[in-house]
Amino acid sequence: MLDFMLCALTNLFRIFLIGRCVTVFLGRDADKKKKLIICACFYVINTVLFWEFHTVWINTVCNLMGIAAIVRLYTKSVKTNLFITGTIYLVNCGCDVAATSMFISYRDGEAYNQIYAVISIFLIFICELVIEKMITIHKDTEAVQNVSLVLMPICSITVIVFLTYSGTCTDIGLAIVSIGLLAANFLMLYLYNLLLHSISQQYEMEMLKTQLQAYANQLNVILRGEEKIKALRHDIKHHLNELMLLANKHDVAEIQVYIDEMKSFLQNPNEIVASGNLEIDSVLNFMLQKAEKELKTVDIKVILPEKVRHSFDINVLLGNLLENAIEAAGKTENKYLSVHITLKRGILKVNIENSFESSRILCEEQKGKDTVLKTTKPFTQQHGIGLKNVRKIVEKYNGTMAVTTREGIFCVNLILYMARMENGM
């Protein structure tokens, strides 16, 4: 009975890990309900078959089919499916072999097979964490947590190995300890998930806060513009009279001065971009107001249709890029910033240039094809998240980004595909 419980528990943990592994491989989550149903079926069938038959080939087939079914939820591509299924199964097998070979000299018996399974599951757990770390290395997760995470299964293995070899513990005791360790590991993974979730939520909240600030600013801009127009409308009779008087005097120069004054009165210094997209205008005006205050030359060209889809992502992208650009330009003598944004033939093109101090900054590091730029900011740890998010968004829209430097000018060039075609493969 205890053995069966152990077997069931290890299997449960294993399938949970497989599910997590697939998510890590494909980078996103599938429909949760479907995944739960498939995992549950896989679990029941797998456990029953394993317990009833103890036959290698039935196990292999069942496992492969189960993993493939889970992967199928995420991707329709057969090639990817085969690759991921194969990799996961190989890791599983490898861990099983490693676990049993540790005890090859140990006496053979069914009861202890379950102990192998427990050790094997811890090994799989470690592998899964390592894979996760390798794949998500580009994303923003903290390194420290992962180390402590790996320590947990290693300790568990050590305890079990020690108990079996020292022989101080009965079989039943060993089984109970194993169950306890399994549960502890499982709980820790669960807590870790919660932690990650709350971190990402925190980040989202921060982003929304910035967005809100930008909206409030835009509202201000619009209100102030309206006020000025109201004031002008109120005084229009007076202005016309004045102009008429000047015209009667044939004083052209005076008229020009007067009109210029009216114009500059109407001009809203905070409304730098007015493309008609409330969301995008908000972020641009918010960021560029700062730029106009701090910088000498600010060159802006925004040509967008009045309605642009995915404006939230575009805002995150522009916000991050502009923040970096304005900060870097502010430290230089030229204080130069140029922002060009256009949407043409379904492609959003963003070009941001700013002056930068090449001596202080950054070393370009050739890492394969990618040019990795190091930050100018003193605290490298906090930095880089902005650009990482930009990269994520660029990837999401199949786009590409080029970062180049020339004679004190830092230049970011990127395109995003805004259109989706239904019959596109």
Next chain:
Amino acid sequence: MYSIGICDDGENICISIENMLFQYAQEKNIQVDTNVWYTGESLRDYLASGGYLDLLFLDIELFKMTGIEVGAYIRNQLDNMGLQIVYISGKASYAQQLFKTQPLDFLVKPILQEQINEVMDLALKVIKKRNERFEFQQGKDYYYIPMGDIVYLESKGRKVKVVTMKSAFEFYGKLKKVAKCLSEDFIVIHQSYIINKEYVFRYTYEMVELIDGTMLTISLSNRKFVRDKLLREE
């Protein structure tokens, strides 16, 4: 000689743009011929009766027939993709439909000489490229068509098919060889398709939709190449 149209309901704006164009022409030592219309209808009538223009400065907010309608008329009714349109407007927000007419640029009033110079530089470059000749042999006859008229080229067995808005030609040849004598407006998206970028309605990473509604797939091996080209252009 370039013929340039200006359509705006403000007489003074037309005159000031005209003067700036003459200024530019003098500096660059080129010949320009300008035509001015104050309503969208009169411009439409001129174009409908076969009038020719290389470049058009078109006000968006006209009295009855708006610039948007004139632009759409030029592209959809007249099938004229060669005429370069520059929209001028009092504000910097643009309706969705304007983008469907593939404008060369947008200018916000008041318009400065610098802006006119910049637009003219770009327009002349585009017009020159469009007028380069593409030649091929069909039987014993040689054919010449302006590259700007070609929408796309397709490889069909041992033949190459040249598609324009109005007709299509076929001749014996290899698409790879043909690719070498095309201007930089063209881009290879597939081993059997080369498209003219001027005729693209919209791109996605995987496909291209042309102005006439043709959908072509960008082959797997060309997707990154096309994307990088698009990143670097202009």
